[in-house]
Amino acid sequence: MERELIKLTVDNGIAHVCLNRPSKINALNVEMFTSIDNVIKQLRGDKRINAVIISGAEGNFCSGLDVKSVASSPTSALKLLFKWLPGNANLAQRVSLGWQRLPVPVIAVLEGCCYGGGIQIALGADIRIATPSCKLSIMEAKWGLVPDMAGLVALRQIMPKDKALMLTYTADILTAEQALELGLVTQISDNAYECATALAQKISRTSPDANAAIKRSINQSWTASVRSLLARESLSQIRLLLGKNRVIAAIRQTKNPDKAYRSRQSWW
Template sequence: MKRLALQFSHEDTVAHVVLNRPDKHNGVDWLMLKEMRQVQKKLQGMKRLRAVIIRGEGSSFCAGLDFKSVLSDPQTAAVMYAHLWMPFRNIFQTWSTGWRQLAVPVIAQIHGNCFGAGIQLALGADIRVCHSDAKLSILEAKWGLVPDMGGAALLHELVPVDVAKELTMTGRILPAADAGQLGLVSHVCDNPESKTDALLQEILQRSPDSVAASKFMIQRIWGLDESVNLTQERRWQRRLLGFKNQRVSVMRNSKAENKDIAFARRQIH
C-alpha cells in the first residue's frame, strides 16, 4: 500500500491536515511537499470550507526537513535544488505561503518539536496554538543554511528585525513560553485541541465573507511585497547550499569528533 505523508479529512466545514511520518517526527520529504501542495489546491476548491487545522501525528508537530531522506536520492535532491532557480515561489515556499491564499482561517496546532520546515509551516497559518511543552526553532543555521520555505518572508510580520536576525543566526531552540513572549505563537496552553475548538466556535459564528476579507486585508496591510521577500529567500539559499561552509556545518552535526572542524573565510554579498 502506498504510504501517505499526509492525512486529509474534513467534517462538515472544517478540514484537518495531519503530517503523517510520526517515526521521523514528521520530517519533511519530497512526497510530503508534493502532497501538501495537492491538499492546498483541493482546499481552494471546497466551497463550504470554513476553517483548516494543521497538526502532526505522533510526538512532534514537525522536526524539519528530512535531510537523510532527501540526500539519499540524488535525482530528488537535484530536482529540489532546481526549484531554487525558479523565478517564482516554489514548492518549498508554498509549503507555508500556500495557506495564506485560502479564504478561511488556518490554525496550526503545535506540539513536541517544531523546527526548521515545521516552524515555517506554522508561520504560514493564521493562528498558532502551541502546547506548553513544545520546542520551536528556526534551525537552518545548524546546517549552514537560511530559512527558505517562506519562513523569512513571514517572520517580519511577527517579530522585530533584531529578534528575527538573532533567531535565524543562532538556530536557538525556544521553549513554548519564550516563543509566546516573542510573538512567534498566538497561544500557549496545556490543551491545544480544546483551545483550537474554542477559537473555531467563535470564528464560525461570523460571516465567512467577513472572515475572508479580514484575513486578506490584514495580510496586505501588515505585509511588505511577499513576492520580493520570497525571491530573496531563494537568492540567499543559492549562495549557501553546497559551498564549503555549508558542508562543514553538516559535518559538524554528523559526529561528535567533527565539532571542531573550522569554517573557511568567505565573503557573502
C-alpha cells in the first residue's frame, strides 16, 4: 500500500486490517479511501480468509474525514463522490458498505476517537468491540454535511429512527457506555483487540460456507419481505447441503474436531 496507509496481515485465516495514519489520528484522505477500497477487493478474492479484524493505529480508530486535505484539491471530492449510477456505491460509500459485502465476518476494534467517517467505516463491520475510553460521534452535521458513506445501511437496523436522527442532528460525542446502550457498539472490553481476536478464532472453527450464508441471509433479509427471507434461507441451505464443508462440519462434531475446512465456495 502507498505509504502503508493501511496495514494488512493474515494469520491463520484471520485478516488484520489497520488504519495507519496516526499523525492525523487516522483521518481519511483520498489515498486512504483508495487503500481501504483496494484491501476490501483483495480480501473478497481470497477464499482462505475466514474473518477480518479492523482497527486503528496507536490507540485511535479514526477521527473522520481529513477535511483540509480533501478540500485543498478540487479533484478529491470528485474521486470520492463520483458514481456511474445514483444507486451505485461511490468510493466514499464502498469503504463502509464493502465490509458488509465481504462474505466473511468482520469485527471492528474501536479505541480513542471514532468520529464521522470513522464511525461510518465501523458501521460496515458486523460486530464492534470498543474500549471503555472510546469516544464515538456521527459528526458530519458539525461540518455542514450529511453522512454519506453508507453507514445508514447498518444504522437503520440497529437503532430506532428517532435516536439515529438525534445523534445525527446534534453530532454529540458519546462514551462507549452510551454507544453500547444505543446499539452503536456490540460489546465493551478493556482488551478489545484480544477479545476480537478470540472471537475471530472461535468463528474460524465453524464452516466458512455457513458463515458466508448466515451473513448474506441476515443482511439481505433483515428488512426484506417474508417471502424473500424464506426463499433466501432455502436456497442457502441447499447450497450448504451440497457443499463439502457441511460434511466436514459434521465430521468435526462427531469424529475429528481438527479436520480442516475447504476454502470458501465461490458462490458466496
